[in-house]
Amino acid sequence: MLPFDSNDQHIFKLLIIGDSGVGKSSLLLRYADCKFPQQHLITIGVDFKIRTVTINGERVKLQIWDTAGQERFRLITSSYYRGAHGVVVMYDVTCLRSFNHVKHWLEEVESNCGEVCRLLVGNKNDNPQLKKVPSRDAKRFADRYGMEFIETSAKECFNVEKVFTTIARLMLGQKAREQGREWVYVEDESIILNDPRIEDIRKQGLCC
Ligand code: GTP
Numbered sequence: 671m672l673p674f675d676s677n678d679q680h681i682f683k684l685l686i687i688g689d690s691g692v693g694k695s696s697l698l699l700r701y702a703d704c705k706f707p708q709q710h711l712i713t714i715g716v717d718f719k720i721r722t723v724t725i726n727g728e729r730v731k732l733q734i735w736d737t738a739g740q741e742r743f744r745l746i747t748s749s750y751y752r753g754a755h756g757v758v759v760m761y762d763v764t765c766l767r768s769f770n771h772v773k774h775w776l777e778e779v780e781s782n783c784g785e786v787c788r789l790l791v792g793n794k795n796d797n798p799q800l801k802k803v804p805s806r807d808a809k810r811f812a813d814r815y816g817m818e819f820i821e822t823s824a825k826e827c828f829n830v831e832k833v834f835t836t837i838a839r840l841m842l843g844q845k846a847r848e849q850g851r852e853w854v855y856v857e858d859e860s861i862i863l864n865d866p867r868i869e870d871i872r873k874q875g876l877c878c
């Protein structure tokens with residue numbers, strides 16, 4: 671169990687799921703450590719990182735679970751869905767198959783954790799010539815499932831932070847609704863805390 675930090679107002683468990691190779695680990699590594707791995711280092715089971723963000727002045731600690739996309743780890747990873755507040759469902763914009771599998775991943779979410787905040791992410795959006803999934807198709811799909819949709823590139827650090835601030839906002843809104851609180855999101859109020867290295871790199875213009 672992760673220790674509770676009383677300075678944090680909210681703690682949310684977030685899962686990243688999707689086919690093997692779509693870039694789940696790369697997105698998380700880019701977000702949390704400002705790094706991009708060139709090789710596909712297959713995730714075995716799960717891995718997690720913790721980051722704190724501030725949304726509307728509310729501190730949110732994100733426990734971000736990076737799951738294995740490979741079928742052979744499915745039994746292990748499905749046990750990690752329990753207690754999740756949000757799920758990022760990822761596909762690769764250069765791989766139609768990974769997009770066609772999103773429906774299956776959503777069914778997996780439904781059977782393992784019921785009502786959670788969901789965000790659709792199309793990664794590897796950095797080479798228009800290789801793009802196989804048109805943005806409008808993915809947007810239409812996301813609308814049909816009542817999800818927000820973001821295209822990213824972990825490689826070029828495009829929209830990476832937006833993924834995590836968006837899902838954090840959705841989870842905060844959901845929690846407020848459950849508590850009967852009024853909650854209005856103020857755009858661009860989110861900042862990452864807790865990682866001076868990332869801030870330093872940003873100041874030098876080397877990242878995100
Ligand atoms: P599993 O752990 O097997 O489920 O895969 P994964 O989804 O974690 O994929 P991973 O992050 O390991 O990335 C797979 C490959 O895609 C690696 O070779 C990455 O370098 C590459 N990759 C990841 N993100 C991007 C991206 O935004 N653009 C491009 N061009 N390549 C990427």
Ligand code: MG
Pocket residue numbers: 694695696711712713736737738739
């Ligand atoms: Mg991985």
